[in-house]
Amino acid sequence: MREVKLGFSGPMVSEVCFGSLAISPLQGRVTAAEGTEILRYALEQGISWIDTAEIYDNYDQIARALAGKPEIMVATKSYAVTRSEMRISLEKARKGLNREVLDFFLLHEQESVLTLHGHQEAWDELLEAKARGLVRYVGISTHAVAGVRAGALQPGLDVIHPILNYQGIGIIDGTLEDMLEAISFAADLGIGIYAMKVLGGGHLARDPARAFTFIRRVKGVQAMALGMSSRNEVDYNLRLLAGEEIAPALQVAVQARERRLYIADWCQGCGRCVEVCPQGALYLEEQAKVKAEACVLCGYCGRVCPHFCLKIV
Ligand code: SF4
Numbered sequence: 001m002r003e004v005k006l007g008f009s010g011p012m013v014s015e016v017c018f019g020s021l022a023i024s025p026l027q028g029r030v031t032a033a034e035g036t037e038i039l040r041y042a043l044e045q046g047i048s049w050i051d052t053a054e055i056y057d058n059y060d061q062i063a064r065a066l067a068g069k070p071e072i073m074v075a076t077k078s079y080a081v082t083r084s085e086m087r088i089s090l091e092k093a094r095k096g097l098n099r100e101v102l103d104f105f106l107l108h109e110q111e112s113v114l115t116l117h118g119h120q121e122a123w124d125e126l127l128e129a130k131a132r133g134l135v136r137y138v139g140i141s142t143h144a145v146a147g148v149r150a151g152a153l154q155p156g157l158d159v160i161h162p163i164l165n166y167q168g169i170g171i172i173d174g175t176l177e178d179m180l181e182a183i184s185f186a187a188d189l190g191i192g193i194y195a196m197k198v199l200g201g202g203h204l205a206r207d208p209a210r211a212f213t214f215i216r217r218v219k220g221v222q223a224m225a226l227g228m229s230s231r232n233e234v235d236y237n238l239r240l241l242a243g244e245e246i247a248p249a250l251q252v253a254v255q256a257r258e259r260r261l262y263i264a265d266w267c268q269g270c271g272r273c274v275e276v277c278p279q280g281a282l283y284l285e286e287q288a289k290v291k292a293e294a295c296v297l298c299g300y301c302g303r304v305c306p307h308f309c310l311k312i313v
């Protein structure tokens with residue numbers, strides 16, 4: 001597994017970060033126990049860090065996979081706005097992950113200077129936690145060009161986790177070229193960058209080689225989070241990245257798996273999911289409907305549905 005340095009002052013990490021949303025209850029593709037096994041397997045193959053978030057609700061799953069592996073790093077994130085919310089988020093992560101010190105802690109889904117400004121209290125608390133040695137690196141995740149630019153100029157920020165893929169799928173406020181320029185700007189300042197949704201939430205899964213090659217060529221991006229929910233996917237992605245041949249049976253097993261957002265027919269049409277979708281992929285026509293081409297299969301809508309209608313299948 002290729003090792004990379006994250007930004008000017010970040011740690012050495014594997015080029016691939018395990019994106020644990022894919023094994024979390026939020027996406028519900030596998031059971032918690034199956035997810036832990038897949039994660040353990042990925043760590044055995046050389047992946048040295050894991051991406052998660054408070055809303056993925058899988059700290060215990062990760063903690064089980066991390067038992068006896070203090071060298072594996074974890075990046076997590078929260079939507080905390082105030083100082084007290086951030087304190088609660090940090091304690092929840094430390095306790096849930098069974099770690100005294102958190103490796104990376106990010107503000108989740110920051111869209112612009114205004115969003116970051118609105119989270120200033122939480123950010124200040126995070127910087128203090130870092131100064132006290134409770135967190136090693138701090139940053140933001142974002143689906144927005146303006147989020148990357150704002151993060152780059154945020155004092156004390158170490159790392160940005162932006163959405164990036166060769167079609168620009170999921171960027172909420174600009175073009176792919178705009179995002180590449182913003183990432184280059186941040187990287188020139190020494191910020192560590194690890195990309196998310198490099199397969200466009202599954203839309204680019206037909207040609208992952210092209211997707212990975214694109215990410216590797218982007219100036220300033222050092223690593224990528226890959227969501228994987230089976231051993232086959234781990235093998236497939238890691239072999240592809242290592243330039244190894246892929247057995248036809250493995251190719252078929254992984255590529256045959258199409259994913260989509262399933263909306264149950266008992267949807268009440270309340271509209272809560274429509275309001276939270278960061279991609280604008282949902283709309284109401286009495287019941288919730290999805291524009292499949294806009295959906296990046298993040299699963300964020302599923303957590304707000306009071307009737308458990310939404311699932312990635
Ligand atoms: S519809 Fe749901 S899964 Fe798709 S992008 Fe929106 S929030 Fe994410």
Ligand code: SF4
Nearest residue numbers: 267268270271273305
């Ligand atoms: S939140 Fe659930 S019930 Fe409400 S519109 Fe969305 S899918 Fe339907």
